[in-house]
Amino acid sequence: MKPISxxxxxxxxxxxxxxxxxxxxxxxDYYKNETIHLIVGTGPGGGFDQYARLLAPELGKVxxxxxxxxxxxxxxxxxxxxxxxxxxxxxxxxxxINGVPAALGQxxxxxxxxxxLQDLPFLGxxxxxxxxxxxxxxxxxxxxxxxxxxxxxxxxLSFSGLGRVDGPTxxxxxxxxxxxxxxxxxxxxxxxxxxxxxxIRGDVTGMAxxxxxxxxxxxDGSLVxxxxxxxxxxxxxxxxxxxxxxxxxxxDGAFWIDFRASIVDIGRALITTPGxxxxxxxxxxxxxxxVLSDPELVKTAEDRGLPIDYASGAxxxxxxxxxxxxxxxxxxxxxxxxxxxxxx
Amino acid sequence: xxxxxxxxxxxxxxxxxxxxxxxALPVGLLFGLLPGLSGLTAMxxxxxxxxxxxxxxxxxxxxxxxxxxxxxxSVTAILLGIPGSPPNAATVVDGVPLRNAGxxxxxxxxxxxxxxxxxxxxxxxxxxxxxxxRPVILxxxxxxxxxxxxxxxxxxxxxxxxxxxxxxxxxxFGIFISFIGYEPVSGVPRYWFDYDYLLDGLRLIPxxxxxxxxxxLVALASGGSLEQSKGDLxxxxxxxxxxxxxxxxxxxxxxxxxxxxxxxxxxxGGETAPFVAYAAARQSxxxxxxxxxxxxxxVIAPEASNNAKEGGALVPTLVFGVPGSSGMALLLGxxxxxxxxxxxxxxxxxxxxxxxxxxxxxxxxVLAAGLMLALTPLLARVVNVPPRLLVPFLLTxxxxxxxxxxxxxxxxxxxxxxxxxxLACVRFGFNRAALLLGFVxxxxxxxxxxxxxxxxxxxxxxxxxxxxxxxxxxxxxAAPKLTARLRRRPA
Numbered sequence: 001m002k003p004i005s006x007x008x009x010x011x012x013x014x015x016x017x018x019x020x021x022x023x024x025x026x027x028x029d030y031y032k033n034e035t036i037h038l039i040v041g042t043g044p045g046g047g048f049d050q051y052a053r054l055l056a057p058e059l060g061k062v063x064x065x066x067x068x069x070x071x072x073x074x075x076x077x078x079x080x081x082x083x084x085x086x087x088x089x090x091x092x093x094x095x096x097i098n099g100v101p102a103a104l105g106q107x108x109x110x111x112x113x114x115x116x117l118q119d120l121p122f123l124g125x126x127x128x129x130x131x132x133x134x135x136x137x138x139x140x141x142x143x144x145x146x147x148x149x150x151x152x153x154x155x156x157l158s159f160s161g162l163g164r165v166d167g168p169t170x171x172x173x174x175x176x177x178x179x180x181x182x183x184x185x186x187x188x189x190x191x192x193x194x195x196x197x198x199x200i201r202g203d204v205t206g207m208a209x210x211x212x213x214x215x216x217x218x219x220d221g222s223l224v225x226x227x228x229x230x231x232x233x234x235x236x237x238x239x240x241x242x243x244x245x246x247x248x249x250x251x252d253g254a255f256w257i258d259f260r261a262s263i264v265d266i267g268r269a270l271i272t273t274p275g276x277x278x279x280x281x282x283x284x285x286x287x288x289x290x291v292l293s294d295p296e297l298v299k300t301a302e303d304r305g306l307p308i309d310y311a312s313g314a315x316x317x318x319x320x321x322x323x324x325x326x327x328x329x330x331x332x333x334x335x336x337x338x339x340x341x342x343x344x
Numbered sequence: 345x346x347x348x349x350x351x352x353x354x355x356x357x358x359x360x361x362x363x364x365x366x367x368a369l370p371v372g373l374l375f376g377l378l379p380g381l382s383g384l385t386a387m388x389x390x391x392x393x394x395x396x397x398x399x400x401x402x403x404x405x406x407x408x409x410x411x412x413x414x415x416x417x418s419v420t421a422i423l424l425g426i427p428g429s430p431p432n433a434a435t436v437v438d439g440v441p442l443r444n445a446g447x448x449x450x451x452x453x454x455x456x457x458x459x460x461x462x463x464x465x466x467x468x469x470x471x472x473x474x475x476x477x478r479p480v481i482l483x484x485x486x487x488x489x490x491x492x493x494x495x496x497x498x499x500x501x502x503x504x505x506x507x508x509x510x511x512x513x514x515x516x517f518g519i520f521i522s523f524i525g526y527e528p529v530s531g532v533p534r535y536w537f538d539y540d541y542l543l544d545g546l547r548l549i550p551x552x553x554x555x556x557x558x559x560x561l562v563a564l565a566s567g568g569s570l571e572q573s574k575g576d577l578x579x580x581x582x583x584x585x586x587x588x589x590x591x592x593x594x595x596x597x598x599x600x601x602x603x604x605x606x607x608x609x610x611x612x613g614g615e616t617a618p619f620v621a622y623a624a625a626r627q628s629x630x631x632x633x634x635x636x637x638x639x640x641x642x643v644i645a646p647e648a649s650n651n652a653k654e655g656g657a658l659v660p661t662l663v664f665g666v667p668g669s670s671g672m673a674l675l676l677g678x679x680x681x682x683x684x685x686x687x688x689x690x691x692x693x694x695x696x697x698x699x700x701x702x703x704x705x706x707x708x709x710v711l712a713a714g715l716m717l718a719l720t721p722l723l724a725r726v727v728n729v730p731p732r733l734l735v736p737f738l739l740t741x742x743x744x745x746x747x748x749x750x751x752x753x754x755x756x757x758x759x760x761x762x763x764x765x766x767l768a769c770v771r772f773g774f775n776r777a778a779l780l781l782g783f784v785x786x787x788x789x790x791x792x793x794x795x796x797x798x799x800x801x802x803x804x805x806x807x808x809x810x811x812x813x814x815x816x817x818x819x820x821x822a823a824p825k826l827t828a829r830l831r832r833r834p835a
Contacts, residue, residue, distance in 0.1 A: 074540070075544060184798070186795060187529055190528075219685075
C-alpha cells in the first residue's frame with residue numbers, strides 16, 4: 001500500500017501546483033481544452049436532462065471546453081448536489097439543480113442534505129416555472145373564492161401530492177396556511193401525473209402544479225386553474241389571476257406566498273463547487289449569460305417545450321441570500337411545522 | 345374511426361416510419377438479449393435520435409425498441425438462465441428446467457410465439473378500449489390499485505416450484521427489503537444507516553441480476569456447462585414450441601389479459617405482470633405441482649403477459665399523460681420533444697397517431713418474434729462456448745447493465761450483494777421469483793393502502809370494484825383446495 005499512497009500524494013501535489021499555476025492564467029485560457037461536467041440529478045430523458053443536453057454544446061462553443069452531460073440520479077437530485085458541493089473546487093463540475101426541493105430540503109433538514117445553498121456559487125438560472133392551483137371539476141369549485149368560502153364554513157379541502165417538499169404538496173400547504181383553510185394533504189402519489197389523476201377523479205379537491213402542467217391538465221376542463229401562487233401572472237395561462245387578485249390574502253398570510261414564490265425564483269439554476277476561484281465563477285457566469293440570451297437557442301428551446309427564463313448568477317445568489325439570510329429560528333420551526341406536519 | 349384507421353395505416357407504411365421500425369427493432373432485441381440492459385435503457389439511449397425526426401416516425405422508433413425488449417430477453421432467460429430484462433425473470437423458473445431436460449429449443453419457440461400473440465393481444469385491447477378509456481382508468485383509484493397489488497401478493501406462494509412455506513418466506517424477505525429507503529407516504533427514511541444510496545431504496549435491476557445472473561454464472565464457472573439440446577434438431581423443437589402455444593390458446597389469452605390489465609393501471613408496475621400470469625396459470629391448473637419442474641405452460645404464461653402489458657401501459661399514457669410503466673414515462677418525454685401533448689384531448693386531435701401506435705405495436709411484436717426465431721439456431725450455439733470464455737463475457741455484460749441504469753458503481757456492488765442472496769436461495773431452496781415479486785409489490789401495497797385510507801377511510805373496502813377484487817382473491821386462494829375436494833368426492 002505504501003508506494004500507492006506515495007503515488008497518490010505525488011499526484012495531489014502535482015495537481016495542486018497545476019491549479020496554482022492555472023490561477024495565474026486568465027479563466028478563459030483555463031477552460032480551453034478542459035472538460036466541464038454538466039451534471040443533472042435525474043436520469044436521462046426528463047426535463048433537466050433535456051435542458052442540460054441543449055446547453056452543453058452551446059457552452060462548449062462559448063468556452064472552448066468539452067462539455068459532457070452526466071446523469072447522477074438519486075435522492076430527488078439531492079445526492080448529486082452533495083457531490084458537487086464537496087467536489088474539487090476547480091470550476092469543472094457544474095450542476096443544473098432543481099431549486100424547489102433543494103431549498104425546501106435544506107429548510108426542513110431532510111436527512112440527506114449536506115450542503116447550504118447560500119454557500120454554493122450560482123452561475124445563472126435557466127428557467128423558473130410559476131405554480132398554479134387547480135380545482136377538480138368534480139369538486140364543484142370554479143374559483144379560489146368559492147374554495148375559501150367553503151373553507152370558512154368549516155369544510156375540509158384536500159389536495160394531492162407526492163412527497164412533502166417537492167412541489168405540489170408544499171404549494172398547497174402554504175396556500176392553506178396563508179388563507180387559514182382547513183386542509184388535508186393526501187401525499188404518496190408516485191408522480192405528479194398520478195396525483196393529477198386523483199384530482200381528475202375527484203378523490204381530492206385539487207392540486208398544485210407548474211404552469212406548464214396546469215395548461216396541459218386543464219385542456220378539457222377536468223381540472224380548472226384557479227390561481228397563480230405568487231405575484232406575477234403566468235405567461236402560459238395569462239387569464240389565471242394571482243392568489244392576491246383572486247382573494248383577500250390576510251396580511252400575515254402574505255409571508256407564506258412570498259416565501260414560496262421566492263423559492264420558485266431559484267428555479268432550474270446552475271451551480272458549481274464552493275471555493276472555486278472567483279475569476280472562474282465570473283467567467284462561467286458570463287458564458288452562461290451569452291448562451292442563455294442567444295435568441296436562436298431560446299427559440300430552439302421553446303420549440304422543444306423547454307422555455308428559457310434567464311436570470312444572472314448574481315441575481316439568483318441574491319434570491320438565495322434573501323431566503324436564508326433573515327429566517328429567525330422560530331420562523332424556521334414554524335415553516336417546518338406547516339410543511340411537514342400541520343396539514344397531514 | 346375507419347377513416348382514422350385507414351389514415352393510420354397509410355402513415356405506418358410511410359418510408360420514414362418503416363425505416364424507423366427497421367432500425368429500432370434490432371436495437372430493442374439486442375437490449376433484451378443482453379442481461380441488465382432493459383427497455384428503459386434502450387429508450388433513454390435512443391431518445392436523442394428522435395430530435396429532428398418526423399413526429400410519428402420518432403414515436404414508432406421508440407415504441408418499437410421498447411416493445412420488443414422482453415421478446416429478446418426471453419431467449420437469454422431460457423438459454424442462459426439469466427433474465428434478459430426484469431420482466432423475463434418469471435420465465436427462468438420453468439425455462440431453465442426445460443433447457444436442462446434438452447428442450448431449450450421448444451421453450452424458446454413457445455416463449456417467442458407467446459410473446460407475439462401476447463403483443464398482438466395487447467394492441468387489440470388498446471384498440472378496443474381507445475374510445476372508452478377514460479372511464480375505465482378512472483374506475484381504478486388508489487383503493488383498487490391497493491387491492492390489485494395485494495392480489496399479486498397472494499400469488500407469492502404459487503410462484504415457482506418448491507415448498508409454499510419457503511415461497512412465502514422468500515416473498516416476505518422481498519417485501520422486507522423493499523422497506524429500505526423513504527417510506528412512500530410519510531417520507532420517513534427507513535433502514536438507511538446514513539448511507540445515501542439506500543435512501544432511494546434498493547434498485548430493481550441489480551436485484552434481478554444478482555438473484556438470477558450471479559448464481560447461474562457461478563454454477564457455470566464452477567465446472568457446470570450448459571446442457572446441450574439433444575434429440576431433435578433445433579428447428580423441429582422451435583416448431584414444436586410454436587405448436588404448443590396454439591394448442592393452449594386459453595392460457596395464452598388469459599395471461600395476455602392479465603398483462604393488459606396490469607399495464608393499464610398506472611400504480612401496479614408492469615414488472616409484476618409475468619409473475620401474476622405465471623401464478624394464475626399455476627393456480628388454475630389441475631396439477632399445480634408440475635409448475636417449476638420444466639413445463640411449457642410456465643414459459644408461455646409469463647411471456648404472453650409481458651408483451652401484452654406494453655399495449656396496456658400505452659393506454660393511460662395516451663389518454664391522461666400518466667405513464668403506465670417507467671418506459672412509458674420516457675416515451676411521454678419523447679411526445680413532448682416531438683411537440684405532441686398526450687392528455688385528454690390527444691385522441692380527439694390525433695386519433696390517427698393513437699391508432700398508428702396500435703398498429704406498430706401489433707406488427708413489431710410479430711416481426712420481433714419472427715426475427716428471433718430465425719436467429720435462435722445461431723444464438724443457441726452459445727451453449728457450445730466453453731464456460732471459461734462465456735462467464736467473464738456474461739459477467740461483464742451483466743455488470744455493465746447494472747452500472748448503466750444510473751451510472752452508479754454502487755449498483756454494481758449491490759449486484760454482488762444480491763448475488764450472494766441469490767446463491768443462498770438456490771442452495772437452500774428458497775424461491776427467487778417470489779422474492780422479486782414481494783420486492784416489487786410491497787411498496788405498492790403500502791403506498792396505496794395509506795392513500796386509500798387517507799381519502800376514503802376504511803370504508804374504501806366496500807367500493808364495488810374492491811368487493812369484486814376481494815371475491816376474486818378469495819376464489820383464487822380457495823380454488824385449489826376446493827377443486828381437490830370436488831375431485832376426491834366422486835372417487
